Amino acid sequence: MDLPINPPVEPMLAKAVSRLPTDPGTTYEPKWDGFRCIVFRDGDEVELASRGGKTMTRYFPEVVEQALRQLPERCAVDGELIVIRRDGPDGQPRLDFELLAQRIHPAASRVKLLAETTPADFVAFDLLAIDDELLTAQPYPQRRARLERALAGVRPPVHVTQVTTDPETARRWFDVFEGAGLDGLIAKPADLPYEPGKRLMAKVKHARTADVVVAGFRWHKTGPVVGSLLLGLYDDDGVLHHIGVSSSFTAARRRELLDELAPYREVGPDHPWVHGDHERGQRIPGGVSRWTGTKNLEWEPLRPELVAEVGYDAMEGDRLRHTARFVRWRPDRDPRSCGYDQLDRPIRYDVDQVLRGDPAATAEPTPGRA
Template sequence: MDLPINPPVEPMLAKSVPQLPTDPGLTYEPKWDGFRCIIFRDGDEVELASRGGKTMTRYFPEVVEQARRQLPERCAVDGELIVIRRDGPGGQPRLDFELLAQRIHPAASRVKLLAETTPADFVAFDLLALDDELLTDRPYPERRGRLEKALAKVRPPVHVTQVTTDPETARRWFDVFEGAGLDGLIVKPADLPYEPGKRLMFKVKHARTADAVVAGFRWHKSGPVVGSLLLGLYDDAGVLHHIGVSSSFTAARRKELLDELEPYREVGGDHPWVHGDHERGQRIPGGVSRWTGGKNLEWEPLRPELVVEVGYDAMEGDRLRHTAQFFRWRPDRDPRSCTYDQLERPIRYDVDQVLRGDPAATVGDGRDRA
């Protein structure tokens, strides 16, 4: 491969900001919940490079083929690999990060099967090189214009992300697009060159809190300290469902948590997750899936009497999409009051509209409560 820029290249990154910037000259675009990927193409030679410089080429043969069919003969295009689920609740297409994560598999036969059953799309949002021309030192609006021209004829499953320079449109996108599985907005200054590995863009993500029951924990791989807290919420029928984990702790905090959890470790045989209520569709921890692979999912039950306030960004169905952030214990809260009713869920939205840039994708407001 002989391009003006060749792998490995660390993609340019974004730093989190609490509110949407509105300075003149900013460009806003959806933040896709997928795998960051720079596609390098030099004729028939194609490389899919992930953040961190690792190759993903062997895992996404269908994307490699689409790159050969639709991308310019010689180019480097920054974007995101996504998987769209079309058979989920409500029947509306939306992003599914778990299905995407399952695509990283060591067995060639499995890679081939998943490429057919859960194929990935590629969403392009920046152009680093075209033919013999390096574009990384050009300002972002110029690169965007060149990207649109170079990829003007692409068709799904290859896309060019939509953008806007209007803050009000961006705010509507922030509210509405979450319902299609997106997780915020990326904001780019007008004079921005492409500087690999540097956090020169901005990202705005949803931030929420919830009170959850701590009904178990997992050990940390380093030794006899807490690895993660297992979180639960009650449904309308009084069934406690496992919704996710909180796990980002310092080594010292993991030791402290073990002491704090000790009084709740004497558990009787009536723990709500030990056997599970399958007739009611209860979600419980444990079990090995394609996503977790051989990961040790053994867990220790706790009496469901502890309540913790956690931060989360979004829900995926009836569970947290990402790991929750531990904020504080809530001894003043009754565990039975920790229900789904407190959660804010986005309105359902069609990800195909976002990808197509339909005019309808720029309007809409309101939220559904679980």
């Protein structure tokens, strides 16, 4: 491969901000919840590079095929790999990160099957090079214009993300696109060059809190201290479901947590997660994770009597989409009162409208709850 820029390349990143930047000339685009991917094509050769510089080419043969079919013959395009679930309980197409994560599999036969049953789309949002021309030093609006011209003829499953320079439209997108599984917004300054690995963009994500039951923990890989807290919520039938973890603690805090959890480590055989209620579809910790590979998923049960307030950005079905942030203990809360009914559910929204850039995507969506 001989392009003006060649893999490995660390993509340009975004830093989290609490408010939407409104500097003149700022461009806003949806924040896609998928795998960051720079697609390099040089003739018949295609490389899919992940954010960490590792290759994803073998896991997404259908994306390689589309790159050969639809992208310019020599180019480097920054974007996102996503998987759209179309058979959800409400029939609303939306992003599904869990299905995307399952695409990383060591077996070639499984890779081939998943490419057919849960194919990935590619959403392009920046152009780093085309033919023999390197574009990284050009300001973002010029790169965006070149991207639109270079990919003017693409069709699904290849897309060019929509953008706006209107802050009010961006705020509306922030509110309604979450219902399609999107992650928030990206803001790009007008004079922004492309600098690999630098956090020069801004990202605004949804921020919420919930009171959850802490019913287990995992040990940290460095020694006998707490690695992560296992979080749960009760459904309407009184079944406690594992919804995710909270794990970002300092070394000192991990030691303190071990002492705080000690009174709850003596549990009986009736712990709700020890065996699980499979007939009622209970989600419990453990199991094989394709995405985490050889990561130790063993866990220690705790009596489900502790309640913690955690910060989170969004739900993926009945679980947290990302790792939760521990806020504080809530000794005043009854664990049985920690149910799904406290969660803020986004309005349902069709991800296909977002991908198409339909005019309807800037208007209020049809009412309904996910």
